[in-house]
Amino acid sequence: MWFHGLRGSSIVAAFALATGQAQADDVLYKREALWRIVSTQCVPASRAGIPPSPCLTLNNDDEAGFVVLKDRVGVAQVLVIPTKQISGIESPDSRKVSAMKYWSAAWNARLYLFGYLQREIARDEVSLAVNSQHDRSQDQLHIHVDCIKPQVRDLLRKHVDEIGYSWGLLPFEVDGKKYNARRLDDPDLSRTNPIALISDELPDAASDMGAETIFVTGAKFGDGKDGFILLEDRAGRAPLDNAHGEDLQDHTCGVVH
Numbered sequence: 001m002w003f004h005g006l007r008g009s010s011i012v013a014a015f016a017l018a019t020g021q022a023q024a025d026d027v028l029y030k031r032e033a034l035w036r037i038v039s040t041q042c043v044p045a046s047r048a049g050i051p052p053s054p055c056l057t058l059n060n061d062d063e064a065g066f067v068v069l070k071d072r073v074g075v076a077q078v079l080v081i082p083t084k085q086i087s088g089i090e091s092p093d094s095r096k097v098s099a100m101k102y103w104s105a106a107w108n109a110r111l112y113l114f115g116y117l118q119r120e121i122a123r124d125e126v127s128l129a130v131n132s133q134h135d136r137s138q139d140q141l142h143i144h145v146d147c148i149k150p151q152v153r154d155l156l157r158k159h160v161d162e163i164g165y166s167w168g169l170l171p172f173e174v175d176g177k178k179y180n181a182r183r184l185d186d187p188d189l190s191r192t193n194p195i196a197l198i199s200d201e202l203p204d205a206a207s208d209m210g211a212e213t214i215f216v217t218g219a220k221f222g223d224g225k226d227g228f229i230l231l232e233d234r235a236g237r238a239p240l241d242n243a244h245g246e247d248l249q250d251h252t253c254g255v256v257h
Contacts (some may be wrong), residue, residue, distance in 0.1 A: 034069075035140040038081055042067050056112060058083070064101040068109050074251030076116035077146040080106040086141040089195055090133050090210035094141055100193040103128070103216075106143040107189045113145060117256055123218030123226065124160075125153055125255040127248065130195065133210030134235040135242035144246050147253035148217050149175065156229055161222040163229055167202055170231075175248055177241060179231040183219075187226040194230050202232065211235040215245035 042055035052058040055067040056078065065083035080102055086093045093099065110126045127148040130141070152175055159172070167182045180202065186192045194214050199206045215231040235243035 031137065031139045034079070034081055034138045034142055035085060037069065038067055038083055038140070039085075042069075043083055059105065061101065063098040064096075066102055066105050068105070068112060070112075070116075071144070074146055075253055076113045077144060077249075077251055078109050078112045078116075080109055080143040080145060082141055087139050088133055088136060088141050088210070089130050089212055089214070091141065095193065095196040095199050095209075097193065097196075099195070100189070100191065102141070102143060103189040103192065103194060106145050107218075109145045113147070117253060119256060121147065121253075121255055123220065124148070124157060126218050128216040129245035129249055130214050131246050132213040132233075132235050132243035135213075135244040144249060146249045146251055147255050149248055149250040150254050151175070152248050153217075153255060156217065156219070160219055160229065167232065174231065177233060177238065177247075179215075179233050181232070182230050183221070184228040184230055185225055186228065189216075189228065197230065198232050205232075205234070208234075211243060213243035213245035215248050217248075 037054065042052040042058055046052040046058045046060065052067065055069045058067045059065050060083075067081050067083060069079045069081060071077040071079050082102060084093070088094065106128045107126075113126065114120045125148055127146060129144045155172070155174060159170075163181050163183045165183050167180045170179055170181050182197070184192060184194075194216055195209075198212055198214060199209055205212055211234050213233050213235075216228050219227055219229045221227060231245070231248070233241065233243045233245065235241060237243075
C-alpha cells in the first residue's frame with residue numbers, strides 16, 4: 001500500500017492532505033474552463049482555417065484578439081473573452097489602451113443577443129458587466145453581454161440626466177446596492193476602456209482592482225446624444241457585498257416581454 005509505514009493520525013493527515021490537494025486542483029481546473037475553451041478549441045480551429053467552434057466568432061488581433069462565446073446561462077447571453085490569458089479586472093492587461101477593443105467588441109456583440117432574441121432591443125436595455133475577483137467563477141477576463149433587469153432600466157431611465165461626467169455615488173440604490181456612476185459620451189465604446197476609467201479616476205481603486213466590478217448600459221441622454229452609463233461597485237463597501245455587477249443583468253431577458 002502507498003501508506004506503508006504510516007500509522008494512526010499520520011495516515012489520516014496524509015489522506016487529508018491528498019484529498020485537499022485534489023479538491024484544490026479540481027477548483028482550479030473548473031476556474032480555467034473558459035480559458036481552455038478559447039485556447040484549446042476556438043483558437044486552434046481558427047488557425048486550421050475552420051470555424052472557431054464552439055465560439056461564435058474569433059478576432060485574431062495580435063494586441064487584443066477576442067472571441068464571442070454563447071454562455072450556457074441565459075436565453076441570449078454571450079461572453080467576450082480575450083484570446084490572451086488575462087486573469088480578470090485585477091490584471092494590468094485589462095487596463096491597457098488596447099483592451100478598449102474588448103469593450104467595443106462587447107457592444108457589437110449585442111447583435112448576437114438580438115439574434116437569439118429574434119428582435120432588437122433598445123440601447124438602454126443592453127448591458128455589459130465584469131465581476132470582481134471576489135465573486136466570479138472563472139479566472140479569465142470575460143465581459144457578460146446580456147439584457148438589463150427591467151427595474152434597473154426603468155430606474156436609470158428616470159435619472160439618466162442626473163448622471164454627470166464625473167464619478168459620483170448615486171443618491172438611490174440600484175437593485176438594493178449603492179453604486180458610483182458616471183456618464184460616457186462614446187456611442188460605440190470604441191474610444192474608452194471602462195476598467196481603466198475606474199483605475200484612473202476613483203480614489204484607491206488602482207491599489208485593489210480585484211475588488212472592483214463594473215456594469216455598463218447604453219443610454220440616450222436628454223441632449224440627444226447616445227452614450228453609456230457606467231456603474232461601479234467595490235467589494236466590502238457594504239456588508240455581504242462581493243461586487244457582482246452581473247446581478248444587474250437579467251438572463252431571462254424580461255425586457256422583451
